[in-house]
Structure formats: structure tokens, C-alpha cells
């Protein structure tokens with residue numbers, strides 16, 4: 001039996017933070033003491049962990065005394081301010097925000113793809129958890145890249161509202177209820193109604209005409225796979241789905257891969273499940289991906305418009321593999337290989 005650890009979850013009352021607590025419990029992470037942290041708004045709230053109710057504490061500079069691992073999911077500005085404070089207090093931070101992802105000194109990790117980069121946590125005491133859409137994409141791309149070298153990836157996403165946080169889940173539910181009752185729906189989170197609509201707008205627009213979310217998919221993919229010659233272009237779209245991001249991928253490889261070969265490769269790839277039997281109406285869907293940890297891939301078919309092209313459809317639970325599960329998997333490797341007691 002190994003030792004146990006003091007683990008803080010920053011943003012424990014949020015959509016991802018709640019999943020982090022659930023993942024720690026489900027995966028039997030050896031937690032000695034759980035420290036759930038949030039804002040003053042959550043004073044008096046409790047989180048349930050291993051059958052016990054634990055009071056949520058207000059995040060302060062002193063919150064990290066004795067904390068060995070700190071999982072952050074309370075937004076970029078909190079990570080920027082408190083990540084280094086937690087690291088200076090001796091914790092290893094696994095940060096789900098975009099604050100540190102492209103910092104060259106900070107590892108950006110998907111355990112199925114680049115687990116060795118976790119060792120670079122010693123640089124700054126921080127490991128970055130990638131963007132949800134990037135995680136599920138690279139889990140599928142890496143084994144195909146190893147087999148046939150990726151030249152170019154064109155991705156279009158269909159992203160669930162839970163990626164924006166609990167307030168967006170509530171907004172979609174409230175808008176649907178209002179519309180079905182013939183009332184005017186309220187909009188606070190998105191600039192347009194999300195119920196029965198699609199918004200080609202995730203995160204802020206940049207000067208180059210792309211959104212920040214789209215550029216995250218480009219830059220993070222190259223960093224995680226460790227190859228900046230892979231060309232990536234993305235269109236990211238918010239759709240009225242609660243949980244589970246979907247992605248249409250078009251890839252071009254150096255060596256030709258048949259759909260059969262791609263299916264064989266993906267069938268044994270870690271963290272991936274092939275769901276690809278169109279004649280039986282079997283293909284990945286958010287409804288099936290939600291609540292579990294695998295990345296589902298299907299609709300694997302040749303792109304006849306180019307020489308070495310494939311089309312694929314990839315779906316995963318954005319709060320789990322896209323965020324909480326990936327962070328807890330990183331923490332598992334951290335304690336197994338680097339912080340062993």
C-alpha cells in the first residue's frame with residue numbers, strides 16, 4: 001500500500017470541479033485530506049466525498065498549507081494568481097485553465113499521448129491540462145500520427161454548453177423551458193440564444209479572425225504531440241447539448257491509411273473505443289459519451305477528394321476526459337512516478 005495525499009480542488013463547486021471530486025473518489029485516488037476551495041459565494045456549501053460532507057473553504061493565499069496536489073478549475077485569472085502561490089507552498093498544481101498551457105516551461109499533458117512530459121513539473125510546480133476539445137482530438141490523432149505521420153488536420157467541433165460552466169447548463173435548460181412555455185427566453189451567458197441554435201463562437205475573437213478556442217486547438221495539438229509541422233485548422237461551434245463534445249475530423253497523412261487500418265490502430269489505442277457500425281446505426285454520440293471516460297471514434301471513412309485522407313467522428317465527455325479525468329490521470333502518474341511515498 002502506498003501513502004495518501006492532501007489534495008485541494010480549486011473551483012470545487014463548479015461544473016469541472018465537482019467532476020474532479022467525483023473522479024478522485026471513483027478512481028480511488030489515495031486522498032488523506034480533501035480541501036474543496038471556491039469563492040465567498042460558496043460559504044456554507046459542502047461537497048460529498050467518500051460518504052463524508054466536507055465544508056467548502058474560501059480560497060485565500062493560505063489555503064495551500066500542507067497541500068501536496070492542487071487541481072485548479074476556477075478560471076484563468078484564479079490560476080494565474082494562485083497557481084504560483086500553491087506551487088510555492090509545495091503543492092504540484094494540475095491546472096485546467098488556459099493560463100499556463102502555452103508557457104514553454106510548463107508541460108501540457110494528455111496521459112495517453114505524452115505522459116513523460118509530466119516530469120517537467122519540476123520547472124515551475126505546474127502541469128497544464130489541455131483544452132477539452134484538444135484532449136479528445138489528440139487521443140485519436142496520436143496513434144494515427146505514429147503509424148502514418150499527420151500532415152494536416154481540419155476539425156469542426158460541436159461543443160456542449162457544460163464547457164462554459166454550470167451557468168451555461170442552467171441557461172440552456174431555462175431557455176428550453178421558457179420557449180416551450182411560449183415565454184421570452186433570457187440570455188446572460190452567450191451573446192445569442194443557445195436553445196435550438198448553434199453559435200460559431202467559442203471564447204473570444206482574435207485579430208486573425210479565429211476564436212481563441214480555435215487557436216487553442218492548433219497550438220495545443222502541436223505542443224502535446226511534440227511536432228509543430230502538423231498543420232491544424234479549426235472551426236469551433238457551441239451547440240445545444242448539455243454534456244459531450246463532438247468533432248468532425250478530416251486528416252491527411254504522409255503514408256496512406258485505409259479506414260480498415262485506422263480502425264485496427266484505434267481499436268488498441270489507449271483510452272479510445274471504436275464505435276463504427278453504420279449499418280446498425282452505431283456511431284459515437286454525446287448521449288453515449290457522457291458519464292464515462294473513453295473517447296469514442298466512428299464514421300471512419302476515406303476522403304476521396306485527396307490522396308491520403310480520412311474522415312472521422314470523435315466524441316467524449318468534455319467534463320470528464322476533457323477536463324476532470326485527464327487531470328486526475330495526470331495526478332495518478334505524478335504520485336506513481338514522482339511523488340511516491
Ligand code: A2P
Pocket residue numbers: 010011012013014015016017037038039040041042059073074075078164165166167
Ligand atoms: P463559486 O461557486 O463559489 O463561484 P463554473 O466553471 O461551473 O462556472 O465554476 C467555476 C468555479 O470556480 C466555481 O467553483 C467557482 O466558485 C470558482 N470560482 C470562481 N471565481 C472564484 C474566485 N474568485 N475565488 C475562488 N473560486 C472561484
